[in-house]
Amino acid sequence: MSASHENHHPATLSGEITMDTGVIINKCYQCGKCSAGCPVATEMDYPPSLVMRMLQTDDPSHYDKLLKSMSIWLCVSCEMCLTRCPMEIDIPVLMDYMRQKSYKAKKTNPQAKKIISFHKSFLDSINYTGRLYEMGLIVDYKMRTGAMTQDVAVAPKMFIKGKLNPVPELIKGRKKVAAIFNRIQNNNKEGKQ
Numbered sequence: 001m002s003a004s005h006e007n008h009h010p011a012t013l014s015g016e017i018t019m020d021t022g023v024i025i026n027k028c029y030q031c032g033k034c035s036a037g038c039p040v041a042t043e044m045d046y047p048p049s050l051v052m053r054m055l056q057t058d059d060p061s062h063y064d065k066l067l068k069s070m071s072i073w074l075c076v077s078c079e080m081c082l083t084r085c086p087m088e089i090d091i092p093v094l095m096d097y098m099r100q101k102s103y104k105a106k107k108t109n110p111q112a113k114k115i116i117s118f119h120k121s122f123l124d125s126i127n128y129t130g131r132l133y134e135m136g137l138i139v140d141y142k143m144r145t146g147a148m149t150q151d152v153a154v155a156p157k158m159f160i161k162g163k164l165n166p167v168p169e170l171i172k173g174r175k176k177v178a179a180i181f182n183r184i185q186n187n188n189k190e191g192k193q
């Protein structure tokens, strides 16, 4: 094999996405079943089938619009689109990929700030306890968003019903979980260099 083949880099945006995610963009034939089944499609600026079409065009301006869109942050990874798609196209993986690209390129939609804060609080909670610690997640999220007093009246009821634990449960394997987080953070740093 020649050196040029070994260093092969896709010439198109869709080719690059396929290389990074394994999802073949051009398999989509625009049947629209993903958008019809998506629970948040009506809230999105670009519903899933349109996201697919925009990626198929290989137009950098479309790609840029998606990086700045709310669609990628509103996707809840429910996989309804994947279940319905006749071509088994993994849109949730694409949405996750676009979120990462958007965040790294500092192009996140300003309206997605609270969703991003929730993502960070969720991951920090798992990093610390090895599992989701709801109380820590809520406090952390509220500190990040500045919404400290919002919903505060429902907390006592949730304590009484045992839905909120004031003390985190720490799992035995949390060193392994911390190692996973460290590895991802190091990979991200190397990727930036």
Ligand code: SF4
Residues within 6 Å of the ligand: 034, 037, 038, 039, 040, 041, 048, 074, 075, 076, 077, 078, 079, 080, 081, 082, 091, 092, 095
């Ligand atoms: S995974 Fe995302 S895009 Fe697909 S149906 Fe669910 S919310 Fe919609």
Ligand code: SF4
Residues within 6 Å of the ligand: 027, 028, 029, 030, 031, 032, 033, 034, 035, 048, 049, 052, 081, 084, 085, 086, 087, 088, 089
């Ligand atoms: S369901 Fe699949 S083939 Fe149909 S528009 Fe959506 S991604 Fe494309």
